[in-house]
Amino acid sequence: MRSTTEVLESLETSVERYLAELRKLDMDSLHRKQSEEEWSIGQMYVHLIQSALFMQLHNIEQCLSSKDSTLNSDEKKTELGRQVFELGQFPPVPVKVPASPQYTPQPPESKESLSEGLHMVVERMRNTEPLLHQASENNKILHPRLGALNAQEWFLLIEMHYRHHFLQLNRLISNLEMYTREGDGMYL
Numbered sequence: 012m013r014s015t016t017e018v019l020e021s022l023e024t025s026v027e028r029y030l031a032e033l034r035k036l037d038m039d040s041l042h043r044k045q046s047e048e049e050w051s052i053g054q055m056y057v058h059l060i061q062s063a064l065f066m067q068l069h070n071i072e073q074c075l076s077s078k079d080s081t082l083n084s085d086e087k088k089t090e091l092g093r094q095v096f097e098l099g100q101f102p103p104v105p106v107k108v109p110a111s112p113q114y115t116p117q118p119p120e121s122k123e124s125l126s127e128g129l130h131m132v133v134e135r136m137r138n139t140e141p142l143l144h145q146a147s148e149n150n151k152i153l154h155p156r157l158g159a160l161n162a163q164e165w166f167l168l169i170e171m172h173y174r175h176h177f178l179q180l181n182r183l184i185s186n187l188e189m190y191t192r193e194g195d196g197m198y199l
Contacts, residue, residue, distance in 0.1 A: 013099065015140050015166055022136055022170040026129050029056065032180065033125055042118050045186050050116065052183045057116035059176055060128035067169045068135050070152040074162035075142055077150050083159045084149035092157030096164065101175040136169065
């Protein structure tokens with residue numbers, strides 16, 4: 012398993028790539044969807060920010076703040092969870108989740124809000140990383156697909172999640188570029 016310092020550095024590199032792509036896009040491009048079932052590029056950015064801030068980092072804080080070593084201590088990872096952490100990445104396949112108000116991200120309000128959100132994730136990760144050695148490995152919070160994860164695993168998950176979504180970003184940008192080559196719309 013990689014060190015938390017390496018994970019933080021990798022996340023910072025990923026965020027720089029997301030920011031570089033964001034600078035190339037206008038709001039129309041961020042909101043454009045290929046279909047009703049597909050997220051826009053902007054929704055994908057919102058998903059990355061919100062899942063890190065409101066689920067993953069929140070769960071790290073829960074693991075860190077609990078003095079109770081029985082916080083899901085007997086729970087284990089699922090088979091998928093074991094595979095993800097052994098490989099250090101998600102399988103390179105899209106995850107399909109039915110559209111729902113609680114899961115489908117809203118379109119972004121502005122490019123600035125996305126940039127600020129990405130910077131906020133990095134800042135929270137930087138502040139959290141030095142605290143991870145304090146967390147009991149037995150303090151675990153359940154992930155819906157991966158099973159019971161401790162604070163360090165939730166931390167690693169954020170970086171893996173950001174890398175995983177590069178596949179989606181590349182596909183959405185490619186689709187956007189095909190659309191703009193047909194003469195309607197603007198990418199750069």
